[in-house]
Amino acid sequence: MTTYADVERALLARWPETRMEPSLDRIRLLMDLMGDPQRSFTSVHITGTNGKTSTGRMIDALLRELGLRVGRYSSPHLQDMRERVALLGDLIDAETFVRTHEEVLPYVGIVEERLGVPMSFFEVITGMAYAAFADAPVDAAVVEVGLGGAWDATNVIDAAVAVFTPISLDHTHLLGDDVTDIAAEKAGIVKPDSFVVTAQQPVPAAEVIMRRCAEVGATIAREGLEFGVLSRDVAVGGQLVSVRGLETTYEDVFIPLHGTYQAGNAAVAIAAVEAFGAKKELEIDAVRAAFADVRSPGRLEVVRRSPTVLVDSSHNPAGMRATVAALDESFSFQRLVGVVGVMRDKDVAGVLEALEPALDHVVATRNNSDRSMPPEELGELARDVFGPERVTVAERLDDALDTAIALAEEGADLVGSGLGVLVTGSVVTAGDARILLGGTAS
Numbered sequence: 001m002t003t004y005a006d007v008e009r010a011l012l013a014r015w016p017e018t019r020m021e022p023s024l025d026r027i028r029l030l031m032d033l034m035g036d037p038q039r040s041f042t043s044v045h046i047t048g049t050n051g052k053t054s055t056g057r058m059i060d061a062l063l064r065e066l067g068l069r070v071g072r073y074s075s076p077h078l079q080d081m082r083e084r085v086a087l088l089g090d091l092i093d094a095e096t097f098v099r100t101h102e103e104v105l106p107y108v109g110i111v112e113e114r115l116g117v118p119m120s121f122f123e124v125i126t127g128m129a130y131a132a133f134a135d136a137p138v139d140a141a142v143v144e145v146g147l148g149g150a151w152d153a154t155n156v157i158d159a160a161v162a163v164f165t166p167i168s169l170d171h172t173h174l175l176g177d178d179v180t181d182i183a184a185e186k187a188g189i190v191k192p193d194s195f196v197v198t199a200q201q202p203v204p205a206a207e208v209i210m211r212r213c214a215e216v217g218a219t220i221a222r223e224g225l226e227f228g229v230l231s232r233d234v235a236v237g238g239q240l241v242s243v244r245g246l247e248t249t250y251e252d253v254f255i256p257l258h259g260t261y262q263a264g265n266a267a268v269a270i271a272a273v274e275a276f277g278a279k280k281e282l283e284i285d286a287v288r289a290a291f292a293d294v295r296s297p298g299r300l301e302v303v304r305r306s307p308t309v310l311v312d313s314s315h316n317p318a319g320m321r322a323t324v325a326a327l328d329e330s331f332s333f334q335r336l337v338g339v340v341g342v343m344r345d346k347d348v349a350g351v352l353e354a355l356e357p358a359l360d361h362v363v364a365t366r367n368n369s370d371r372s373m374p375p376e377e378l379g380e381l382a383r384d385v386f387g388p389e390r391v392t393v394a395e396r397l398d399d400a401l402d403t404a405i406a407l408a409e410e411g412a413d414l415v416g417s418g419l420g421v422l423v424t425g426s427v428v429t430a431g432d433a434r435i436l437l438g439g440t441a442s
Contacts, residue, residue: 004094007101008081015120017075018345018371022151026111026119030127031156033107037134038141041071043157044272047145047186048165048199050319051265054257054296055165058269060142062282064089065290066273071133073126073154074144078298078313078431080441085129087136091441100128100135122146126153140276150188161275162190162218163268164198166261167205168318183208192216195275199223199268219275221246223264227271232263234330243267246274247281255291258300259326266291295442298430300326303437307408307419308333309401311430311437315342317350323424324358334418337404338362340382341397341429344373351425352385359422361407363392365400367428397432 015021031038044059046052053074060072069088077083085092092100104127108119126146133141143159145152167183183205190196190212198209200223213220221227230242230249238256241263242249255266270287274280298313300323308331314320327333338359342348355362364379366372379393392407394400401423408419423433433439 002098002102004098007098011081011101011121011125014124015118017120017122017146019120021120024151024153024156026115026117027123027126027153027156029111029114030104030107030119030123031130033110034104034127034131038130038157040134041138041141042276043141043143043159044161044163044276045143045145045154045157045159045189046163046165047149047152047189048163049168049182049316050314050322051165051199051261052144054262054299055163055265055269055272056142056144057296058266058291058294059163059272060086060089061290061294062269062273062287063140063142063276065286066277066282068139069136070140070142071129071136071138072142073129073133075122075146076427078427078441079435079439081125083441084125085132087132087138092132096132097128100132104128104131120153123153130157145186145189148182148188149186151185152189155189158191158194159189160194161272162194162196163272164196164201164209165265165268166199166318167201168316178204180204180208187212190216190218192218194218196220197227197268197272197275199264221271221275223267223271227267229263229267232260239263239330241266243270245270245282250282250284250287253284253288253291256294257296258330259322260329261322261326262296262299297439297442298427298434300330301434303434303439307405307421309405309421309423309437311433311439312422312424313427313430314424315346315351315426317347317354320351320354320424324354327358327422331420332418333420335360335408336420336422337408339365339397339400339404339421339423339429339433340378340425341365341367341400341432342373342378342425343369343371343428344377345371346426348373348378348381349385352382355424356385359386359390361390361392361404362386363394363400363404363407365394365397367397367426367432369426369428372426372428397429398436401433401436
C-alpha cells in the first residue's frame with residue numbers, strides 16, 4: 001500500500017522547484033490529458049515577491065465567509081507538503097493527497113514519454129492541486145505562483161483576478177537583475193479582460209504591470225489610488241485597520257497579524273474579493289469574521305513564551321526590513337537575539353544588514369536544506385555586519401535555539417520580561433524551528 005511518506009519521497013526525488021525551466025508544454029499536456037481540471041473552477045492568481053501566502057490566506061478566508069467552497073494552493077511549505085493544497089480551509093488530508101498522486105501519476109508518465117523530459121516536483125504537485133480542486137469540487141481557487149509568473153506551472157489557469165503583492169529583488173539568477181525584469185516575468189499571469197489588483201509597487205514595476213494591462217485589456221486597481229488602508233492602530237495580538245475598498249469602506253477590522261505590510265495585504269485581499277464578485281460590496285460582518293481567524297504561520301509568529309520566540313520566513317532584504325519595522329512597532333523587546341539560517345543563493349549581506357538594528361546578538365546556523373549556507377560562512381558575513389562580539393556560530397539549529405534562548409536570558413536581571421528570540425532567514429529555517437518547538441502544520 002502506498003503511504004504518504006512514499007509519495008513525499010517520490011515527489012522530492014524529482015527536479016527541485018528552485019530549477020526554473022521556461023516552458024509550459026509539460027504542464028499544459030498534463031492538464032489536457034487529465035481533461036483540464038483547472039477549468040472547472042474560477043481562480044484568483046497571486047504573484048509578487050513578498051506577502052503572497054498571507055494575502056492568499058486572507059482571500060481564501062473572505063471567499064469562504066461568502067459561502068464559497070474554496071481551494072488554496074501555496075508554496076513553499078513550512079513543515080508538511082500537504083500545506084500547499086488546502087481544501088475548504090484545511091490542509092488536504094493524507095489519504096486524499098496519496099490518492100490524487102496515484103491518479104495523476106499515469107498521466108505524468110505519458111507526458112514524460114511524449115516529451116522526453118521529466119516533470120518537476122512543482123509541476124506534478126501543481127497538477128495534483130488542480131485535480132484535487134476539481135474533485136472536491138471547489139467553486140473558486142486561490143493560486144499562488146511558485147516562481148515568477150509567465151513560465152510558472154500554475155499559469156495554465158485563466159484567472160478572473162490577478163493579484164500583485166509588493167515586488168522587489170529576489171531569485172535574480174532566475175528572474176532578472178532588476179525590478180523591471182522581475183515585474184515583466186510576473187506580469188505574465190495577467191490574462192485578457194481580467195481584473196488586476198496590485199499592492200503599492202516601485203515605479204518601474206508599476207509601469208510594467210500597467211503596460212501589460214493595457215496590452216491585454218485588463219482593468220487595474222492600485223493600492224493608494226483605487227483602494228487602500230485608511231487607518232491602522234496596533235492592538236493586543238495584532239492590529240485594527242480601516243480599509244477603503246473598491247466599492248465601500250470597511251471600518252475597524254481586527255487582524256491578528258503584525259506589521260504595516262499585513263494591513264496592506266488585507267487591503268489587497270479585500271479589493272481582490274470585491275473584483276472577484278464583479279466589484280460587489282462585501283458585508284462588514286463577513287470581513288470582520290473572515291479576518292478575525294486568519295493565520296499566517298511562520299510570518300512573525302509567536303511559538304513560545306518566556307522568553308518569547310518568534311519564527312519568521314523573511315528571506316530577502318525587502319521582506320526583512322518589513323519584519324524589523326513590525327518588530328519595532330508591535331513588540332517591546334529590551335533584548336532580542338536572532339537565530340539566522342539562509343540559503344546561499346540569496347542576498348545574505350542585505351538580509352543581515354536589514355536585521356542588524358533589531359538584534360543584540362545573532363546566532364548563525366543552518367536549516368535542513370542542501371542549499372543552506374554553511375554556518376561558519378554565514379558567521380563570517382555576520383561578523384562583518386554585527387561585529388565579532390555580537391555573533392555566535394552553531395552548526396545545528398536545535399543547538400542554535402538553545403544558545404539563543406540562553407543568550408536572551410542573560411539579560412533577565414536587567415530587563416525583566418522583555419526578552420526575545422527571532423528565528424528567521426528562510427521559509428525552511430522557520431519551518432524547521434516550528435517542528436523543533438512543537439508547532440503543527442496548518
